[in-house]
Amino acid sequence: MRKAAFLIVAVAVFALMAGAVAVRELLREPEQAFAGGGVQPVEVADVTTATFADTIEAIGTARANEQVTISAQVSEIIGRIAFESGDRVTAGQILVEQAGGEEYAALNEARATEREARQEQERFRDLAERGIAPTQRVQETQAALDRATARVRAVEARLANRIIRAPFDGVVGLRNVSAGELVGPGDIIATLDDVSRIKLDFTVPERFLSVVSAGQVIVARSDAFQGETFDGEITNVDSRVDPVTRAVTVRAEIDNSDGRLLPGMLLTIEVRRDVRERPAIPETAVMRRNEQAFVYVVPTGDNPVIEARNVDLGVRSGAMIEVVSGLQPGERVVSEGTHRLRPGAPVQVTRQWHSTGATAVGTAP
Known part of the structure; x- marks a missing residue:
């Protein structure tokens, strides 16, 4: 009996609380009920202009601009070695003298x-x-x-x-011989690489042949340098398509005057095409209704009231997304707090982000 009485009292209390909430909602102003209740604090971001481009992604291996294996032409004892591992040498400089x-x-x-x-x-x-x-x-x-x-x-x-000279300017690799050692043709004395420029060979599917050509900009990334990019340019597209893989080899060159990139490194490449300037907004500002994307635009002035506006979006990169139509640079959109809002709701701007522009890319279709 005590348990039953307790349950009856609990149900009654719950019913009274639900009724109070219902009465409060009925007594609220219609506009406030529609807008989510009172003035809502939001963060806004400027619509800025950014550089966007469609990209083709690939993986390639770095090669020296010029590379050669230093070897002897005749079998003879080494009389003098005129270099050390890692030395920078010039064309014509003596490397090894044989007796x-x-x-x-x-x-x-x-x-x-x-x-x-x-x-x-x-x-x-x-x-x-x-x-x-x-x-x-x-x-x-x-x-x-x-x-x-x-x-x-x-x-x-x-x-x-019997005098071995450097055929071009470059960096000598590890020395593999010593003075007094007998060497002959085919014996590797060292390697010589011209790394002032890096050649980057990579393959792309044949369907991209119509959009890949010499002169296009590429951006390369390496796991050895996290967060850094290396800009280059396509110099050649192979004249044949591999009949097995249906891919074509593309060669790009990257300036490497600082010598940071080394032959043999694995690089991730982005071939950029259709480079364009478009309005850009944070991805957090985008809402979706069915298949249509929209944002909340915040006008300037006192006591702003938000406006829901449909937008057409393009590619995205990181936190930024391209706006094809629907917004103009200089406008403001809600970047945080969108889930609490409804069209026509009054808002209070608590923080405004001023973007300085960015470069964004997207994967080619």
Whole structure:
């Protein structure tokens, strides 16, 4: 009996509370009931202008502008190493000198023979001018001088093959040899990379061939540099489509004068197209009714009353979204507190965000 009495009392109290709430709602002003009750505090944001672009996303591998493996042309012992790992070198700079004692001796012999042949040729030419020696003898001494000179050049070329020079400006990689070590053709002494510019090869599906061309801007990102972007430009599009993957290889170049990007790095690439200036608003300002997007516009002045306005939206990036139509730069929209509002509700602006503009991108369809 006590439990039943308690339940009856509880139900009665609940009914009285519900009735009080219903009576209060009936007594409220119609406009206040529609607007959500009194003046609502809101945060607003300016409609700003931002740069938007459709993008094609891909993944590519960084390559040096020029790259080569330093190796010897002949088998010989290393006499001197003129670089250290990581050195920056210029074109023509000596990197390695191989021993060449026998070749130097052969060069001295060849030069001595050349001097004798030149003296002999000059002597017979003088005699021929005075009519003492026959012209045929002059020709024979000239041929002997030419052979001696050719032998000197051949020995000098063999000696030059023992001096390894940098073919272009770049950075030397890790040194793999030591002085006194015997090296031959194919043995890797070091690598040399010109990283002043980075070549970036990546593939895109063939359906994008009509919208990808040389001169387009690309933006690359690397996990090694979180939050940073590297701007580049497409330089070439391959002349063939892979028949297996139905993709085409695209090459872009990125300025790397600071040397931060290294060959072999994996980069995420965005190819930007249809770059345009459009109004932009925070994504939090957008509401949806069925398939239609709308925002609450806050006019300037005292005691503003919000207006619901339909908008057509474009691409989005992060917290910003493109407005194709429905808003103009300089207007204000509610960015926080939209769920408490109804059209025609009076609002009080508690905070206003002034955007300075941004660059946004979206994924290509």
